[in-house]
Amino acid sequence: MNATTIPSNGSNASNATGANVPGTDALLCVEDLQVRLPGLPPDQPILDGVSLTLQAGRTLGIVGESGSGKSMTALAIMGLLPEGARAGGRILLQGRELLALPEREMQTLRGNRVAMVFQEPMTALNPVHTIGNQVAEPLRLHQGLGRRAAMAEACHLLERVGIANAAQRLSAYPHQFSGGQRQRITIAMALACKPDLLIADEPTTALDVILQQQILDLLDGLVEEHRMGMILISHDLAVVSEYSDDVAVMLRGSVVERGATQAVFARPQHAYTRQLLAARLHMLEPHVPSAEEQAQERDAAAGAAAAAVWEAEQGARAVEPGPDVDVEGQP
Numbered sequence: 001m002n003a004t005t006i007p008s009n010g011s012n013a014s015n016a017t018g019a020n021v022p023g024t025d026a027l028l029c030v031e032d033l034q035v036r037l038p039g040l041p042p043d044q045p046i047l048d049g050v051s052l053t054l055q056a057g058r059t060l061g062i063v064g065e066s067g068s069g070k071s072m073t074a075l076a077i078m079g080l081l082p083e084g085a086r087a088g089g090r091i092l093l094q095g096r097e098l099l100a101l102p103e104r105e106m107q108t109l110r111g112n113r114v115a116m117v118f119q120e121p122m123t124a125l126n127p128v129h130t131i132g133n134q135v136a137e138p139l140r141l142h143q144g145l146g147r148r149a150a151m152a153e154a155c156h157l158l159e160r161v162g163i164a165n166a167a168q169r170l171s172a173y174p175h176q177f178s179g180g181q182r183q184r185i186t187i188a189m190a191l192a193c194k195p196d197l198l199i200a201d202e203p204t205t206a207l208d209v210i211l212q213q214q215i216l217d218l219l220d221g222l223v224e225e226h227r228m229g230m231i232l233i234s235h236d237l238a239v240v241s242e243y244s245d246d247v248a249v250m251l252r253g254s255v256v257e258r259g260a261t262q263a264v265f266a267r268p269q270h271a272y273t274r275q276l277l278a279a280r281l282h283m284l285e286p287h288v289p290s291a292e293e294q295a296q297e298r299d300a301a302a303g304a305a306a307a308a309v310w311e312a313e314q315g316a317r318a319v320e321p322g323p324d325v326d327v328e329g330q331p
Ligand SMILES: Nc1ncnc2c1ncn2[C@@H]1O[C@H](COP(=O)(O)OP(=O)(O)O)[C@@H](O)[C@H]1O
Pocket: 037, 046, 064, 065, 066, 067, 068, 069, 070, 071, 072, 073, 082
């Protein structure tokens, strides 16, 4: 990775074997992650004390307002921080410290053990390559499959994520698919090497509500089927409450609250979580109109009814044959 590792001020010393270190039985354990970017004052870290735990077969939701550091956390785990970034703390994947890994090893890990699905599928797809080649490529690269076997597996993956007539569409290009289908294709690519950890960063924000649910249901099923761990990043509390077992709430680069989703949403401890939930509830609450609003609504309804009657009359007059029109003579 590009980032330089700086010493953690956390209490746990690094341990190469991962033995006797708290949280190492987890699939992913992020401890006191700090990220500083070049050009910003050292006392203004982009991430400041992010701690997360994720078990295999479970989904961890990350919520928080825009700019709170959700994507930066994902990029740190993927080893894809911006050039010159400095990272501290620890990121343990199956007990293995990722921040200390050389870029070459991190590359092997990406696409093999960890994969990511982005908000905008075109960022992950190459417009000039067929989707068959793009899904098959990681299979050839990381799993050493031959061209024919990789293509057969790509076809199977595309079918699995719900691309109809996958065999006939292997030679199609990304622009020949809809937004929802493109997101399914990137999910097929992410799954190609059966990753242990899948990070989905706002995977459905660009899609309409029906597609959103289909994609989230698909991801949810895949987590169970492959016993992956998934990090589901979303600004949508409803999405996180439905699809995440656990949740972490981020605010200005830190995790301010985390725990089982139901418990956090039922009994939020941090003022910011309460604020987020209140804003969400306010949006869902049925609006009870005041007496004045009710009177205005009645007036508006009466006006609309009068206008409808007037329009109907006008319409009737327009089609009524005048005395000098010979209706039957019209073609
Ligand atoms: N490449 C970058 N260079 C400098 N600052 C960045 C860069 N990317 C993100 N940031 C800043 O880092 C903070 C966290 O951003 P991000 O993780 O993208 O937030 P989120 O995903 O929660 O909306 C924000 O203040 C953002 O402006």
